[in-house]
Amino acid sequence: MAKAALKAAMKKRTAPKEERQQQLIRATIRSVAKNGLSDTTMATVSRQAGLSQGIINLHFQSKDRLLVETLRYLSEQYRETWERALAKAGDSPADKLAAMVAIDFKPPVCDPNKLAVWFAFWGESKSRPTYRKICASRDMAYRAEMVQVCQQLVEEGDYHDVDAATVAAGISAMTSGLWLDLLTSPRSMTRERALQICQAYLAITFPNHFS
Amino acid sequence: MAKAALKAAMKKRTAPKEERQQQLIRATIRSVAKNGLSDTTMATVSRQAGLSQGIINLHFQSKDRLLVETLRYLSEQYRETWERALAKAGDSPADKLAAMVAIDFKPPVCDPNKLAVWFAFWGESKSRPTYRKICASRDMAYRAEMVQVCQQLVEEGDYHDVDAATVAAGISAMTSGLWLDLLTSPRSMTRERALQICQAYLAITFPNHFS
DNA sequence: ATCAAATGAATGATTGTTCATTCATTGCAA
DNA sequence: TTGCAATGAATGAACAATCATTCATTTGAT
Numbered sequence: 138m139a140k141a142a143l144k145a146a147m148k149k150r151t152a153p154k155e156e157r158q159q160q161l162i163r164a165t166i167r168s169v170a171k172n173g174l175s176d177t178t179m180a181t182v183s184r185q186a187g188l189s190q191g192i193i194n195l196h197f198q199s200k201d202r203l204l205v206e207t208l209r210y211l212s213e214q215y216r217e218t219w220e221r222a223l224a225k226a227g228d229s230p231a232d233k234l235a236a237m238v239a240i241d242f243k244p245p246v247c248d249p250n251k252l253a254v255w256f257a258f259w260g261e262s263k264s265r266p267t268y269r270k271i272c273a274s275r276d277m278a279y280r281a282e283m284v285q286v287c288q289q290l291v292e293e294g295d296y297h298d299v300d301a302a303t304v305a306a307g308i309s310a311m312t313s314g315l316w317l318d319l320l321t322s323p324r325s326m327t328r329e330r331a332l333q334i335c336q337a338y339l340a341i342t343f344p345n346h347f348s
Numbered sequence: 349m350a351k352a353a354l355k356a357a358m359k360k361r362t363a364p365k366e367e368r369q370q371q372l373i374r375a376t377i378r379s380v381a382k383n384g385l386s387d388t389t390m391a392t393v394s395r396q397a398g399l400s401q402g403i404i405n406l407h408f409q410s411k412d413r414l415l416v417e418t419l420r421y422l423s424e425q426y427r428e429t430w431e432r433a434l435a436k437a438g439d440s441p442a443d444k445l446a447a448m449v450a451i452d453f454k455p456p457v458c459d460p461n462k463l464a465v466w467f468a469f470w471g472e473s474k475s476r477p478t479y480r481k482i483c484a485s486r487d488m489a490y491r492a493e494m495v496q497v498c499q500q501l502v503e504e505g506d507y508h509d510v511d512a513a514t515v516a517a518g519i520s521a522m523t524s525g526l527w528l529d530l531l532t533s534p535r536s537m538t539r540e541r542a543l544q545i546c547q548a549y550l551a552i553t554f555p556n557h558f559s
Numbered sequence: 560a561t562c563a564a565a566t567g568a569a570t571g572a573t574t575g576t577t578c579a580t581t582c583a584t585t586g587c588a589a
Numbered sequence: 590t591t592g593c594a595a596t597g598a599a600t601g602a603a604c605a606a607t608c609a610t611t612c613a614t615t616t617g618a619t
Contacts, residue, residue: 154598157598157599170474170475171475172475173471173472173474173475173476174385174386174471174472175385175386175472176475178573178574178575179574179575179576180573180574180575188599188600189599189600189601190575190576190600190601190602191576191577191578191599191600191601192598192599192600193575193576194575194576194577195598195599195600199575199576200574200575200576249474253471253474253475256467256470256471256473256474257471257472258471259467259471259528259531259532260384260385260464260467260468260469260470260471260472261384261385261386261468261471262467262531262532263381263384263460263464263467263531264381264382264383264384264387264464265384269532272532273532273533276532276533298551298552299552300548303544303545303548304548306526306529306541306545307522307545307546307548307549309525309529310521310522310523310525310526310528310529310542310545311518311521311522311525312521312525313524313525313528314520314521314522314523314524314525314526314528315517315521315525317470317521317524317525318517318520318521320470320473320474321470321473321480321483321484321487322484322487330517331521333514334514334517334518334521335518337511337514337515337518338518338549340509341509341510341552341553342552362563362564362565362616362617362618365564368564368565389607389608389609390608390609390610391607391608391609399565399566400565400566400567401566401567401568401609401610402565402566402567402610402611402612403564403565403566404609404610405609405610405611406564406565406566410609410610411608411609411610
């Protein structure tokens, strides 16, 4: 959806269904970041959106559905950002890997509010299979691609001691771990520093490609 | 506290204050793991403990305090486990680092329920300074020690291209990232595999010590 | 017998949801 | 253009359900 349309939706008293839904999802992200998931109510979200109480049930039927759609929105946005970056990147596996790592530490993916929401959902995921499924679908394509890229790098660079699947899992884990640092200690961790830490891992693992 | 005392507390109708408190904290961990933080109520916790509704207010005054004390309990337990492992380990920095990494993927730290609770609190930490402070105090000592150990390794092994602070941050991030995998995809990630991924990182970074 | 520990019904506050009403936009006739 | 229904989006007060907390009463250990 165009940003212009969303801004229009926020000013007009009535707006098309899809625009209002996205406006409410964005308000949910702000509310969860500000109040936490357990203090996010229909009232805090509708207030964030500058709309009335009943608006969420009108567009999403229930609070549960609003939350699920918010997670789906984040998941979709991540996938789009990732696929776009991969399309832009060069054909070499090194370029691809560099691009995949880079987007994880730049907007729109690496945004303080969105990270807070990701962790809020992860924190509930053990008791909510629906959340787990949405998260899993995000991971699958991403990880498959990363293993493949690492495998190509291993072959290209004759890194005999490197296991592609292991490194891929390591990079992916390091990324979410650095997101946690960005969330819990924003004073001592920055996006730039996080990217640097990740790149150091690439450099020592694939020295012929990243040094 | 001794385990025997806790078991006694669970059977007796009355028990010393400290035993009941720990019993309730353990019940909280189970409830948060099972129901999530936002569906954890005074009723679910007291039911888990096999006690009555009012018992929590009697021992913790409020729900908020119960949750804070639960986080503190986890934080303390982590610190104790870590310090004990370090005391047991040899004097060489390699032994120390291996020990620090190992405990992160073994009980009692690496337990499915406890991981779920850690992430539940992290997910709320942006909106709750109290949670952030408790988490920060856990990190500080741990990270300081890890940087120091990595620094010693770098000097010992002449790893001129390795920056100790960067590697330390990378290991720490990879650990929490692997915890997330254990939480969200317990079918495809095991503690053994997670430890292996971490050790591969150590091996490639400090080949003279971990190969 | 005493008294701290534990209970669980009662209470007030909060929350998600509903729905009758209000309001703005759109299409159409004059 | 101007006036006027018709449509459906948005509102917000009201409702029912849930929850944390309180406290008079009960229980059991010393």
